[in-house]
Amino acid sequence: MSSPKQKLRLAGAIAALATLAVAVSCKGFFVNPTVSSIVIDPPNPTVSVGGTPVQLTAAGTDSNGNSITLTSGTSCAGTTVCWSTSDSTIATVSTGGLLTAVAAGTSTITAASGTATATTTATVTLANVTALVISPTSISLSASSTAVPPNCLTVKATAGGSTPDVTASVSWFSANPSLVTIFNGQDPMCVQSSTTTGQTTVFATYLSGSTTITSNSVTVTVQ
Numbered sequence: 001m002s003s004p005k006q007k008l009r010l011a012g013a014i015a016a017l018a019t020l021a022v023a024v025s026c027k028g029f030f031v032n033p034t035v036s037s038i039v040i041d042p043p044n045p046t047v048s049v050g051g052t053p054v055q056l057t058a059a060g061t062d063s064n065g066n067s068i069t070l071t072s073g074t075s076c077a078g079t080t081v082c083w084s085t086s087d088s089t090i091a092t093v094s095t096g097g098l099l100t101a102v103a104a105g106t107s108t109i110t111a112a113s114g115t116a117t118a119t120t121t122a123t124v125t126l127a128n129v130t131a132l133v134i135s136p137t138s139i140s141l142s143a144s145s146t147a148v149p150p151n152c153l154t155v156k157a158t159a160g161g162s163t164p165d166v167t168a169s170v171s172w173f174s175a176n177p178s179l180v181t182i183f184n185g186q187d188p189m190c191v192q193s194s195t196t197t198g199q200t201t202v203f204a205t206y207l208s209g210s211t212t213i214t215s216n217s218v219t220v221t222v223q
Contacts (some may be wrong), residue, residue, distance in 0.1 A: 035068065037061045038081060038111050038118035045109075045120070046090065048209055050129035056083065056097040058111040058118065070113065071099045081113045091122045101125075104157070104166050106185075127168065127210035131158040132170070132215035133177040140221040143197050147183055147190035153218060154188045155204050166206055170215070176200035180220050193222040 038058050045054045058081045060070045068079055074095055076082040081095040085106040092100050093109055101124040111118050134155050141151045156163045157171050167187040174182055179200045181192040191202075201217040 002142045002187055014212045027156050034063050035060045035070070035079065035113045035116045036063045038070070038113060040109065040111050040118050040120045043120050044123070046123045046125060046207075047099055048125050048138075049101045049103065049126050050207070051101060053098050053100040054122075056093065056109065056111070056120075058097070058113075060113065060116070072136050075111050078103075079113070081111045084112070085122070087128055091124050093122075102198060104164055104169055106168065107211075118168070123169065124208055126157055126159045126164065126166070126208040129157045129166075129206055129211075129213050132166075132204060132206050132213045133158070134202075134204060134215050136218070137216065137223070138219040138222060139191065140189065141193050143193055143222055144195050145193045145222075146194035149180070149188070149190065152188035152190040153194070155206075155215060157206060157208075159208075159212070170204035170206045172202060172204050174200055174202045174220075179222055191220060197222050 022033055024180040038060050040103040041057050045053045058070045060068045062068050070079050070081050070200050072083065072095060073080040074082055083089055083097050084095045090105040090107040092102060097195065099122055104124055104126050109120050109122050109123050115139050132155060134153050139151060140186060145151055155167045157166045167189055168185055172184055174180055182188060182202060199221045201219055203217045206213045
């Protein structure tokens with residue numbers, strides 16, 4: 001007959017084998033959740049040429065709907081996101097998510113992990129702009145004309161001895177918005193007229209660091 005000690009040993013061995021079997025079966029049955037969505041912070045960042053770079057971070061949600069912590073790296077898998085920029089001549093982004101300005105304009109920044117991606121638009125401004133000039137100083141167009149050359153304007157900034165084109169980065173204003181339509185974000189900026197005739201002025205502003213620079217006024221005649 002088996003002694004009580006032998007019975008206890010046998011019961012312990014059976015329990016250990018059962019635990020191991022359950023662990024093995026569970027490992028094969030359950031799948032680790034994957035990253036299903038990513039959010040970039042800060043959204044639509046603005047960074048100045050020569051200014052302080054902006055640190056981007058990414059937050060994730062897994063396939064079970066739970067928030068997960070993401071880290072930056074080069075594997076682009078698991079809980080690691082990798083960063084990229086659509087235009088490195090405008091802005092660069094490091095492996096760690098550090099956004100650095102190169103030249104005035106915009107660039108799309110992407111964070112990716114597995115099949116999940118998120119994008120945001122980085123706007124690069126000039127921090128040392130002292131003047132803003134629109135050319136030409138006047139344009140004439142026919143009523144109901146479309147936004148095509150020669151109905152277009154360009155804007156150049158004076159910054160540290162250079163005159164970069166910042167047309168796509170300025171904000172436009174019209175004294176009579178019902179007379180002409182202004183298309184922000186285009187370079188050159190093309191004006192589309194209404195069906196009525198008349199005259200108005202337009203101008204542009206540019207955010208240089210924390211200072212707003214205002215351009216000269218341009219006369220737009222619709223005839």
